[in-house]
Amino acid sequence: MEGWVGRYGPELRRHLGRMTGNDDDAEDILQQVWVSAVEKPPDDGPGSNVRAWLYRVATNAALDSLARKRFSRRALQGIDPGAAAGDQQPPDAGFRGLDEATRARVREQCAKLPTKQREAVWLRWAEGLDYPTIAERLESSTESARANVHYGVKRLRESLLDIWEEEVER
Amino acid sequence: MKREPCRDVSEEQVLAFVIGDMDPKSSLALAEHLGECRRCRDQATEYTSLLGGLQSCSAEEAIHWHQFETPFGAMNVAATDTGLSRVSWQQPDSETFVRHLASLYPERPAIHDTERLAQTERQIHEYFAGERSRFELPVDLTRLSGFEQDVLGCVQTIPFGEVVPYSEVARRIGSPKAARAVGNALNHNPVAIVVPCHRVVRADGSLGGYGGGISYKRRLLSLEGTPSLFSD
Numbered sequence: 001m002e003g004w005v006g007r008y009g010p011e012l013r014r015h016l017g018r019m020t021g022n023d024d025d026a027e028d029i030l031q032q033v034w035v036s037a038v039e040k041p042p043d044d045g046p047g048s049n050v051r052a053w054l055y056r057v058a059t060n061a062a063l064d065s066l067a068r069k070r071f072s073r074r075a076l077q078g079i080d081p082g083a084a085a086g087d088q089q090p091p092d093a094g095f096r097g098l099d100e101a102t103r104a105r106v107r108e109q110c111a112k113l114p115t116k117q118r119e120a121v122w123l124r125w126a127e128g129l130d131y132p133t134i135a136e137r138l139e140s141s142t143e144s145a146r147a148n149v150h151y152g153v154k155r156l157r158e159s160l161l162d163i164w165e166e167e168v169e170r
Numbered sequence: 171m172k173r174e175p176c177r178d179v180s181e182e183q184v185l186a187f188v189i190g191d192m193d194p195k196s197s198l199a200l201a202e203h204l205g206e207c208r209r210c211r212d213q214a215t216e217y218t219s220l221l222g223g224l225q226s227c228s229a230e231e232a233i234h235w236h237q238f239e240t241p242f243g244a245m246n247v248a249a250t251d252t253g254l255s256r257v258s259w260q261q262p263d264s265e266t267f268v269r270h271l272a273s274l275y276p277e278r279p280a281i282h283d284t285e286r287l288a289q290t291e292r293q294i295h296e297y298f299a300g301e302r303s304r305f306e307l308p309v310d311l312t313r314l315s316g317f318e319q320d321v322l323g324c325v326q327t328i329p330f331g332e333v334v335p336y337s338e339v340a341r342r343i344g345s346p347k348a349a350r351a352v353g354n355a356l357n358h359n360p361v362a363i364v365v366p367c368h369r370v371v372r373a374d375g376s377l378g379g380y381g382g383g384i385s386y387k388r389r390l391l392s393l394e395g396t397p398s399l400f401s402d
Contacts, residue, residue, distance in 0.1 A: 107277060
């Protein structure tokens with residue numbers, strides 16, 4: 001672990017700086033990455049790729065932070081002071097800081113997806129099932145379950161983009 | 171506002187990274203790319219946000235449905251986290267039923283789930299087989315008006331094999347003049363059979379109406395062995 005900090009720390013810090021555009025955020029996220037590495041250490045045996053693991057964890061944490069900043073804007077503007085507290089939550093609290101309206105919109109748009117996509121997306125992300133289990137539920141192949149999740153999520157983003165852009169303009 | 175796509179990386183790759191379906195080597199390259207490319211980073215942020223939104227939903231925020239065969243034909247049922255909210259044999263194909271659910275519950279994704287509705291299926295089968303005279307299922311009547319909820323709550327207390335006139339139901343809920351309104355409320359019963367609106371008849375002994383079709387009311391009453399003094 002000490003070795004990783006010395007070996008990968010500087011480049012991860014630069015990467016996170018580029019991702020977030022903010023040195024303080026980058027430093028905070030980097031500390032979270034080391035915490036994750038201690039709590040759930042990556043496999044560092046032969047053939048494993050610690051650097052890829054660290055980049056993955058760091059990048060996901062940066063995306064979380066960006067997403068929270070961007071999509072709880074209304075909460076931060078003080079319309080809903082209760083929800084703004086979400087921003088101070090520990091990083092592993094995920095999106096519980098997301099305001100209820102945003103959450104409800106995602107759910108509503110999910111409800112409009114075509115059947116297979118709707119079920120695959122919901123079972124994967126709201127219920128946290130793995131692809132083989134989803135395949136069994138949908139009476140399809142694992143590949144088709146995975147494809148339906150991908151198509152569904154892609155479509156969901158398209159429908160949400162319009163709503164988000166309207167909000168940004170407002 | 172359409173953004174130009176990135177030349178180096180496809181949206182599918184960004185999505186695969188965020189979803190976590192990418193092999194380590196490609197995911198390393200993509201992570202590095204996200205540091206460089208604003209366009210892909212924005213896209214990845216949007217995906218992260220919407221997946222975070224979905225993850226924060228609980229399974230109970232869906233409306234779960236199931237279809238099974240009964241003597242009345244294909245029976246469609248649906249439940250919220252509160253309880254059974256739909257029993258219907260009017261829409262034989264499940265697609266029509268699911269479309270109907272979507273219009274009733276626009277905020278709840280409709281999800282097929284045989285397990286969550288296994289109890290409902292079992293009890294309805296037992297009822298048709300003459301092995302059950304009382305349903306032990308929570309029902310969700312929250313979409314109905316207070317009056318409709320009162321009417322259906324009262325109807326739930328009518329025992330198997332008995333019938334009660336509309337006027338008597340009206341009297342029991344404290345609105346003795348509302349017999350006709352009681353009939354309308356029963357017509358809107360979303361959970362027929364389980365809430366036994368078929369046990370309410372006219373004071374003169376004739377069957378009255380039934381939202382599910384009068385022949386089904388007759389069949390349900392005869393299944394319950396109710397004396398057949400009720401002609402049309």
